[in-house]
Amino acid sequence: MYSLSFTPLASHCDANRELKLSALMALCEEASIADTTRLHMGREKTLDKGILWVILRMGFKIKRMPLYDEKCKLISYPERSSHGLFPRYYIIKSANNEVLLEGEAIWTLIDEKTRRPVNAKEYGIHISARSFAKDFDVPMGVIKMDIDGEKEYLVCYSDLDLNGHLTNTRYGDILLNLHDECFYKGHRLSDFVLSFTKEVKEGETLKLRYGQKGDTLYVKGETIEGEAFESRLSFVKK
Numbered sequence: 001m002y003s004l005s006f007t008p009l010a011s012h013c014d015a016n017r018e019l020k021l022s023a024l025m026a027l028c029e030e031a032s033i034a035d036t037t038r039l040h041m042g043r044e045k046t047l048d049k050g051i052l053w054v055i056l057r058m059g060f061k062i063k064r065m066p067l068y069d070e071k072c073k074l075i076s077y078p079e080r081s082s083h084g085l086f087p088r089y090y091i092i093k094s095a096n097n098e099v100l101l102e103g104e105a106i107w108t109l110i111d112e113k114t115r116r117p118v119n120a121k122e123y124g125i126h127i128s129a130r131s132f133a134k135d136f137d138v139p140m141g142v143i144k145m146d147i148d149g150e151k152e153y154l155v156c157y158s159d160l161d162l163n164g165h166l167t168n169t170r171y172g173d174i175l176l177n178l179h180d181e182c183f184y185k186g187h188r189l190s191d192f193v194l195s196f197t198k199e200v201k202e203g204e205t206l207k208l209r210y211g212q213k214g215d216t217l218y219v220k221g222e223t224i225e226g227e228a229f230e231s232r233l234s235f236v237k238k
Helices: 021-038 168-176 181-186
Strands: 002-006 051-062 072-078 086-094 099-111 149-154 187-196 205-213 216-223 226-237
Touching (some): 021 099, 168 226
Antiparallel strands (some): 187 226
């Protein structure tokens, strides 16, 4: 188990003084890196040998987001790995031990040069799992919906992470920008799923094709080479 106490800074929060989705994703990623390092499976086993951790899918079930200047705790557990997939669970609690949200991510390893999956065992990579109880199920499926809108996003250098592709956290900002401030004054995010199909690199144009039914937004991202991701965002009224 890895535990991190944190307090959202102004730069982590949106106009409603709540933690941004992108900041939440970044927190979970950094917790994952810190925990693999604690388990002696850090960069000397992966990054320094040309092996990259990448996320295939991430989802959150959100009761409410942490607020600006609110003392919170992020706890993360590695789950049982299978067939080269490394699931990891996240939970954020308030100072009063209230569960604010739960999340899950599916990680895997790829070769930095070929961008193909690698066999973790060949590199001596093993993440020990532990048993734990979840407060509620994290949504991980994306149901396709009719498309009725389209926008484009050009990937620039500042969008890239140390893996050399559009950073996972940037997707949080890109997706939420499909609605405006007026919408978020009356709604909050309750469920989120992001499922990746391929990497997106600098200079590529990401075509966002989306549709909304009720309070659920479906988004499919495509480049000239094909589908890059699918996402589902569900909202509830405040």
